[in-house]
Amino acid sequence: MLVIHCPYCQADRPELEFANAGEAHIVRPDNMAEMTDAEFEKMFFVRQNPKGVNLERWRHIHGCGRFFNAIRHTVSDKFLKVYKAGESRPSDAEIAELMK
């Protein structure tokens, strides 16, 4: 069971209070209807699935109820950062910094 820091509750909470919600920063475009099939495929099906740093969403579903983003390493399972939904994706440089 992981321990996850909720950026809204500002505290560490047990994983059992959370639900994983898949890859983060997949943008649903305003003009959905105009997407090509390939774009739709990319948005809906294709995933980074990295062995390494993953940007992912969690929902503190049995806590404050908020969705938020996290950076976690998929080999160590360690969280490097959590941040609120809507905050922009940390830059690669910033992520590299966190890795240290």
Added chain:
Amino acid sequence: MAKANVATRDNPTSGNRLANASVSIESAPPASRISFRATPKGAKDFGKTLDLDLPVKPGQSTSKSTLSALWIGPDEWLIIDTKNPIDKLMPRRENANFCATDISHRNVAFIVSGNGAENTLCASCPRDLSLSAFPVGSASRTIFGKAEVVLLRTGKTSFRLECWRSFSPYVWDLLVDGAHDAHI
């Protein structure tokens, strides 16, 4: 006109109580409850109406007499009044800054108290409920076995635990189970 007997409120665990040497658990009397969702301004305004500031810090609660306000999320509070009817609590008008929903009957509460109260809960709740991590007045939605609950620490050795009504027999049984080992 035919009228049902609706004077009393009834839930699946009404009247349940149990006590052993370390802990006592009882079903709390019916209460009025609001799920209150609001912008910061909406929350402030409602605090004025209630004459009780809604807590703004995560995990905290405020209370006054029979009324408590629990921080649940950044825009969500659980308002509980153990005495006054719901009509007295509900805001009169709707506006764009808040949403108040009557959930008085959605929840059932248990009062868990005694030296073994924390242990009773820790049989099924993965949270750190020690006094330092979850001091008196702390409030939180969390998980209890396979049920979602809201916990409020009302004293050093007493908690109020709210769950959805259909989960209450399950939660009750879990509490009874936890009470068995509460002295450890």
Added chain:
Amino acid sequence: MRNFNALNLAREALRGHKGWGQQWRNPEPKKSYDVIIVGAGGHGLGTAYYLAKEHGVKNIAVLEKGWLGGGNTGRNTTIIRSNYLYDESAGLYNHALNLWENLSQELNYNVMFSQRGVMMLAHNVHDVQSAQRHIHANRLNGVDNEWLTPQQAKDYCPPLNISKSSRYPVMGAALQRRGGVARHDAVAWGYARQASAMGVDIIQNCEVTGINRATSGEVTGVETTKGPIGAKQVGIVAAGHTSVLMEMAGVQMPLESYPLQALVSEPVKPVFPCVAMSNAVHAYISQSDKGELVIGAGTDSYLSYSQTGSMHILQHTLDAIIELYPMFNRMKMLRTWGGIVDVTPDRSPILAKTPVKGLYVNCGWGTGGFKATPGSANVFAHTIAKDEPHSINAGFTLERFRNGRLIDEAAAAAVAH
């Protein structure tokens, strides 16, 4: 390579087994091969075997970053069945089942395929409807599957709790008698042995770290921890690591890799005669020939490449096992471990050509690809050799995620094991 037979065995027994040679060679890589298979799991080794045997491809290497059979092939609960709903799936898994039935003989290696029957329990009206739908579809596809009443299920599997007062009472079960289990390691070893004998180089401790392509785009070989190796065709059969490898060729996949756990109990005398699975409460169990109860657990909810899993997943699994088989409560867990499963959006595999010329992929088996091993390897070898899919795997393309023609067993309320 020496044949394994009773005579040999007797002779060797009398001279201390000194005469057995290596089951497979452990060669150093050549400069280049016609075909490179990445991943020496059952599917990869099998692919090499069928390429050599059925398609006469001579110059093949299987590259494995660890030890052969050490991926999911070596860590699964070995459930084999073919009673899938979709025509495409039924075709593929039944092809595999047909091959399983003769595999020990074909490989001259006892893979201990034991057709003790796979029983899938129904716990509510919806489960019953879904099971019936499968049974009818299977019959018309020539796949055996039959309905059992709760009592018949209990007769077939005496430890089963069919009490009506159980939290999830058993309302019946679908039984595939031809289903069963096999010795997972032996499958990898048996394929490795025969492939090696036919000249396939199986190179262990050789991790592929890059995929080389010509300026015109087609594959020219791979980079590895043992240096670059050339190849005209490369087949990726790397299960949980497929995304990582395909990324090396610039292809992003519709895959997510999750930790999946399994566990065994201490060994006991025979008590569980079949395989029983329940999707509703999530419990999969059989007993190995050595006596352990082999139990499949669930996946964690997050991506991970760590080959471990969480305590609460184990707990939920055992909760369910004990609900169905209450007498096992005093049995003890001996060992638990994890694997990394690659899951597609429709829970069906991808066995196909890729946008890169000369690059082929066999992946997405998720929690249920062991049963497909011979069939998958067989048609994948065909796909590589002919540069076009076999009719059996024609539907398992990458394109389906673009055009929406999914093979969604899960959505159709089937199960994945």
Added chain:
Amino acid sequence: MKPSGQQQFRVPGRGSRIGARSVSFSFDGKAYEALEGDTLASALLANGVHLMGRSFKYHRPRGVLAAGVEESNALMQISRDSARTTPNVRASVQEVYDGLQAQSQNRFPTLNFDIGGINNLLSPFFAAGFYYKTFKWPAAAWDKIYEPFIRRAAGLGQAPAEEDPDRYSNRFAHCDVLIIGGGAAGLMAAKLATRKKQSIIICDENPQFGGWLLSDTDIRIDGKSGPDWAAEAVAELAAMDNVRLLNRTTGIGYFQQNMMVLNQRITEHQSKPAPDETRERMWQVRAGKIIIAQGAIERHMVFPDNDRPGIMQASAAQSFLNKYGVAVGSQIAVYTACDTAYAAAFDLAEEGVNIPIIVEHRTDIADDLLAQANELGIRVITGAVVEGTGGKLRINSVTFAKQNGNDRETIDVDALITSAGWTPSLHLYSQSRGKPQWDEDTQRFLPGESPQECVSIGACNGTDDLADIFAEAAKCTGSRATKHVIEDDVSTMGGLIGATGSSADKGKAFVDFQNDVTAKDIALAVREGMHSIEHVKRYTTNGMATDQGKLSNMHGLAIASKLLKKPIPAVGLTTFRPPYTPTTFGSFVGHSRGNLFDPTRQTPIHAWADENGAEFEPVSQWQRAWYFPRSGEDMHQAVDRECQTVRSVAGVFDASTLGKIEVVGPDAAAFMNIIYTNGWDKLKPGRAKYGIMCREDGFIYDDGVVGKLSNNRFHVTTTTGGAPRVLNHMEDYLQTEFPEMRVWLTSTSEQWATIAVQGPKAREIIEPLVNGADISNEKFPHMSVVECKVCGVAARLFRISFTGELGFEINVPADHGRAVWEAVWARAEPLGACAYGTEAMHVMRAEKGYIIVGQDTDGTVTPYDAGLSWAIAKAKPDFVGKRGLQRPDLMSEGRRQLVGLATKDPSKVLEEGAQIVADPTRPIPMKMIGFVTSSYWSGTLGKSIALALIEDGNNLIGKSLYAPMADEVIEVEVTGTVFYDTKGERLHG
């Protein structure tokens, strides 16, 4: 010595763990006496019993090897009664209690005479991997002959046959410091950590804390004996309220982020546990820091015939003597490569046990050891090996020689104790995802860096000297080092790994006792190309038995490494996995059994339905009233009656399980437009509408009726099972895609009890109960909603229908649900109405062609497929699923579409799930074009009805198709989906 069977091997004055009280127990039906505090092993040894089990494969006679959890021979079935029976219990761990019953395992008919022993004679055939090479012909014989034979021969003990009546529990705990292992290292760390006012948990798997200090009673710490020092430390810790001491508690698994799982055994040593006492408790501890002080485990010597009963670890013999006051023989030889065995030998010799020889593998021995041996009259031969042993059910001789083969000698013994040195226990460190590092000097793996907040100290860290261990304890707790006087601490350094002498070739030199893996098997595996240690493990099963290689792994590795001519670290360790020792399923499950396995949810009206004879069906976690049989009725008759009563009079139905979500805010309608395929702009307050929701892929996700209460407020309903995921789906879009929308979502599923009243007399039934609303047809037409009072309580009243009849749904606050239901019932019953359940509801909705999401649709059906294109607001610029619906395959011709089916023989009811074909004469595999989703007998229509998803179904209306069943082919005609009141007039009555 005492006569046999009377604890004749008990040594008076020794045994720090045993008391004076005697207890009786039985082994294989024979009664024995023991002393309280004994383990089963020490008690049997005290009675001179060494033969305790049979091995897995060859059924060789075996005695106890160890005094701790590493035991792999002496496994027994322990039973309190027929339900409380446990297989594979280690005799060395099980504490004896009065009345304990133990049975030996894996033998038939008796332990002394086991027919399975024939396997031993056949053992040349049964070398590693033999299964794979044989049993292939004839193919059919595998299932019938070979496999059953293999299965029966293996397996050790018996699984219980009855449900376990015992209680198990769980505790989540948090602490600053968790210490695993209560030996000298762990106890000292705990003592020092308490000074920091931290919360501390310390556990040890044994009944008493003290670890090795309890076995080596010569050690003095500050003048105190080991047991005394440990007892004082425990007393000191027990007096503090920030320390929790857990004995009989094993750290079984190290999980992510410093979660350690502990298994505590509470009653297993008690003669008569209180009936409701917890048997085992699982602790899931999240610790700020974990101090691993697991100690080390002694290795045995690998030489031919090293498995006879009477051969055991030197440390075991020392423990049996010093903890339990038992001499493991009267004529005991020693075979060692480590100093610690001398301490064992000396202790035994001091008690008058004859130690005829110490066969020392090393050549260079400390003078003081030799001197002491000399003093005690013990002969030591150095640079020597044991070449073999004699005896049948117990060792009776040992043959040894110099390593070059000279000076061979055979002497009579009744026991042989061995030590090949100590293996630091890296189990938990390794589970923390730490990578063990090979230490070339000392030839052992040691903990490397710690990826988690943990530190290893003491023997498990390879630290030998008590003074150094205490220094480590100080360092890891951030304390100042304390000063101690340590006397007579024996070094555990040195030893060897691998087989000795020529045993890799000769005889059976066991590496893994339980699984009968010999040095030769390892060699065979390597010869056959198993060059990875993981292959060696799986091919030979070395380390896969119930002790998980605690004794065997290092030996197996060393033998393989030698043959592979590769250094040990290059060959590598196999993976340590939880649990550290086998752990009952019950302990993992804890209380999650029976009604605590999963919540069972019941509606406020459940009790009434129960009292009125309802049968219930499970729907997700809910129990719903399925039908209400009257006396003599079967399900079919009851459902027929219920349907017809509703259609002719009225019926009352408990719809409380429907999910309900309140969607509120100025942008509520805009949000609804995104989530649902329908348009919501035109809906007026007071009106309701059926809505469909898709996921982004365009397949139907859920459906339900939505009432608009005011411009800002919608009352949304969902399917029973769909409620949680629909709310999550909505929150996801609201929070992450449309955060600017001013909308709030609240689940009100359980706030409201929902009572549906349906049928021609529905209005007549409820009208008198309603206050504050005009529910006439004109003022309150079909698809209306109003907030009013029903029976005096605030209610939300809907005019909607899932039966096709005039219908209302009354939502009242749940605590009043039953009272209102009874008031409705009081009016309904006299009018001839009935209570009906979900089955009648299903039949009636199917008669009307209303779909059930999840039954008539699965995750592959679009609203178009389901005949719901009218519910898609095509003009909306966006909604969830709009783009997905436009994908090629979803737009293609001839998709499966929902249609009705009428059987040619109207009395035939199709099976749900039956497949539909166009041509039933085709060979198998036969092309299927669809399947039956719903099928019922319609009493109202006097014929069967069905819904089906059929390829291009809408174009096949009127055509004949076929449902080929196992024993017949049923012909059907494709129809529309509405079977009853096709014009929908009754709704508006």
